[in-house]
Amino acid sequence: xxxxxxxxxxxxxxxxxxxxxxxxxxxxxxxxxxxxxxxxxxxxxxxxxxxxxxxxxxxxxxxxxxxxxxxxxxxxxxxxxxxxxxxxxxxxxxxxxxxxxxxxxxxxxxxxxxxxxxxxxxxxxxxxxxxxxxxxxxxxxxxxxxxxxxxxxxxxxxxxxxxxxxxxxxxxxxxxxxxxxxxxxxxxxxxxxxxxxxxxxxxxxxxxxxxxxxx
Amino acid sequence: xxxxxxxxxxxxxxxxxxxxxxxxxxxxxxxxxxxxxxxxxxxxxxxxxxxxxxxxxxxxxxxxxxxxxxxxxxxxxxxxxxxxxxxxxxxxxxxxxxxxxxxxxxxxxxxxxxxxxxxxxxxxxxxxxxxxxxxxxxxxxxxxxxxxxxxxxxxxxxxxxxxxxxxxxxxxxxxxxxxxxxxxxxxxxxxxxxxxxxxxxxxxxxxxxxxxxxxxxxxxxxxxxxxxxxxxxxxxxxxxxxxxxxxxxxxxxxxxxxxxxxxxxxxxxxxxxxxxxxxxxxxxxxxxxxxxxxxxxxxxxxxxxxxxxxxxxxxxxxxxxxxxxxxxxxxxxx
Numbered sequence: 001x002x003x004x005x006x007x008x009x010x011x012x013x014x015x016x017x018x019x020x021x022x023x024x025x026x027x028x029x030x031x032x033x034x035x036x037x038x039x040x041x042x043x044x045x046x047x048x049x050x051x052x053x054x055x056x057x058x059x060x061x062x063x064x065x066x067x068x069x070x071x072x073x074x075x076x077x078x079x080x081x082x083x084x085x086x087x088x089x090x091x092x093x094x095x096x097x098x099x100x101x102x103x104x105x106x107x108x109x110x111x112x113x114x115x116x117x118x119x120x121x122x123x124x125x126x127x128x129x130x131x132x133x134x135x136x137x138x139x140x141x142x143x144x145x146x147x148x149x150x151x152x153x154x155x156x157x158x159x160x161x162x163x164x165x166x167x168x169x170x171x172x173x174x175x176x177x178x179x180x181x182x183x184x185x186x187x188x189x190x191x192x193x194x195x196x197x198x199x200x201x202x203x204x205x206x207x208x209x210x211x212x213x214x215x
Numbered sequence: 216x217x218x219x220x221x222x223x224x225x226x227x228x229x230x231x232x233x234x235x236x237x238x239x240x241x242x243x244x245x246x247x248x249x250x251x252x253x254x255x256x257x258x259x260x261x262x263x264x265x266x267x268x269x270x271x272x273x274x275x276x277x278x279x280x281x282x283x284x285x286x287x288x289x290x291x292x293x294x295x296x297x298x299x300x301x302x303x304x305x306x307x308x309x310x311x312x313x314x315x316x317x318x319x320x321x322x323x324x325x326x327x328x329x330x331x332x333x334x335x336x337x338x339x340x341x342x343x344x345x346x347x348x349x350x351x352x353x354x355x356x357x358x359x360x361x362x363x364x365x366x367x368x369x370x371x372x373x374x375x376x377x378x379x380x381x382x383x384x385x386x387x388x389x390x391x392x393x394x395x396x397x398x399x400x401x402x403x404x405x406x407x408x409x410x411x412x413x414x415x416x417x418x419x420x421x422x423x424x425x426x427x428x429x430x431x432x433x434x435x436x437x438x439x440x441x442x443x444x445x446x447x448x449x450x451x452x453x454x455x456x457x458x459x460x461x462x463x464x465x466x467x468x469x470x471x472x473x474x475x476x477x478x479x480x481x482x483x484x485x486x487x488x489x490x491x492x493x494x495x496x497x498x499x500x501x502x503x504x505x506x507x508x509x510x511x512x513x514x515x516x517x518x519x520x521x522x523x524x525x526x527x528x529x530x531x532x533x534x535x536x537x538x539x540x541x542x543x544x545x546x547x548x549x
Contacts, residue, residue, distance in 0.1 A: 044318060085316060204264050
């Protein structure tokens with residue numbers, strides 16, 4: 001079975017087609033503000049090179065955030081429209097989980113982190129020995145996160161991030177191991193394409209302001 | 216030419232809409248999911264919230280439209296989409312969905328300018344004949360567009376600052392009567408008399424409009440009354456404001472019609488739903504022997520049907536796009 005993987009939640013496009021759990025075509029490209037111009041053409045390009053039609057795609061794995069709000073929506077609109085149109089099972093996965101699963105660094109704790117501006121991060125804490133999250137993903141102040149990590153031995157922790165983030169730990173760049181990510185999530189329960197939605201982890205500013213006023 | 220069915224998507228502001236239109240004139244099915252109740256809580260459209268709702272609803276709206284049409288994707292000849300101008304995050308959802316549909320079903324993709332859509336909304340009600348002058352009045356636009364022939368646009372004038380619908384919203388907020396301002400003020404004005412003196416904006420020889428001065432005049436008037444602790448008659452203010460708006464619009468429109476010897480005009484856009492404006496223009500046109508028409512009210516506000524109508528004529532002109540089509544927040548019609 002062929003699987004399409006799609007992640008547009010950062011300034012990078014990460015997309016691949018897998019067959020029998022092996023990547024047969026892949027694009028990892030920094031597109032910045034040009035995600036809308038190139039994401040679909042790159043998917044088409046992969047299919048063309050490998051002579052694959054959309055009808056052969058048996059599953060879509062779509063990264064649904066957190067990250068760039070606009071970027072998330074570009075990839076998810078493509079993924080959910082394709083899944084709906086061709087009745088393809090679709091499985092959403094968090095960008096922070098994809099980051100944690102991609103780490104092969106020899107640390108006890110992996111902290112995937114995405115810059116959310118104003119000294120805030122989208123982050124979680126992954127226990128790499130036990131393969132589970134010891135802090136669920138959240139929109140968190142960088143200082144609060146540093147304090148949360150104080151109880152753990154400093155050498156046992158690494159961050160994963162492609163952003164410039166303000167933390168007191170080693171930071172490894174993120175390079176998705178798409179085969180590994182897909183291998184782990186592909187047998188999860190697919191969701192109805194209509195219900196595919198972004199995992200923003202953060203309300204809009206207008207909603208935050210309204211909430212403050214109500215309090 | 217064989218019948219052509221276009222599936223169209225519009226998501227430039229706070230309506231997620233999908234429609235199927237036959238031959239650029241027949242509404243086969245239209246679905247519009249309005250977010251107005253959500254944005255009313257914030258006193259106006261919040262772009263990020265609008266984008267979030269578009270993503271959530273896009274495939275459901277398309278599915279609903281197909282169901283309503285009783286057609287299958289095999290019977291659809293092309294996909295049309297609004298690619299600008301508008302809120303970029305909102306536009307992107309429609310554009311990505313349309314591009315994906317075009318790719319998956321191997322159909323031509325037709326990029327449509329939002330204003331071309333508003334203009335061609337008229338073709339759903341009455342076959343458009345040329346040359347004509349189109350007055351486009353909406354929440355984001357106030358423009359006079361000359362069309363010599365089919366799908367040929369020449370912008371004669373536009374607002375130099377706020378759009379007309381925007382001005383209504385702001386005035387409604389200042390006098391505390393809610394959002395959206397257009398329908399509320401139009402209704403209030405029916406019960407008021409022209410009591411307050413407001414300046415006629417940009418009273419010059421151009422075809423351009425300006426509403427920021429008028430808006431400031433209303434705000435200043437309201438503050439002035441408030442400071443003096445005198446109660447303002449809201450209905451009379453609505454009437455005074457709307458009279459000036461209609462005067463400036465009819466004046467500029469009539470000038471454009473006369474200067475260019477155009478005998479037909481159409482009114483388009485959300486503010487075309489404003490009864491007093493429509494009647495004001497109709498009256499002036501009748502007095503000057505000009506044929507004046509406007510779309511059915513349901514096609515005045517944002518909808519995908521008008522995009523399907525415009526898309527047909529764009530396609531006839533050979534306008535198509537590839538999967539690298541991008542949304543544009545600002546985009547010139549010509």
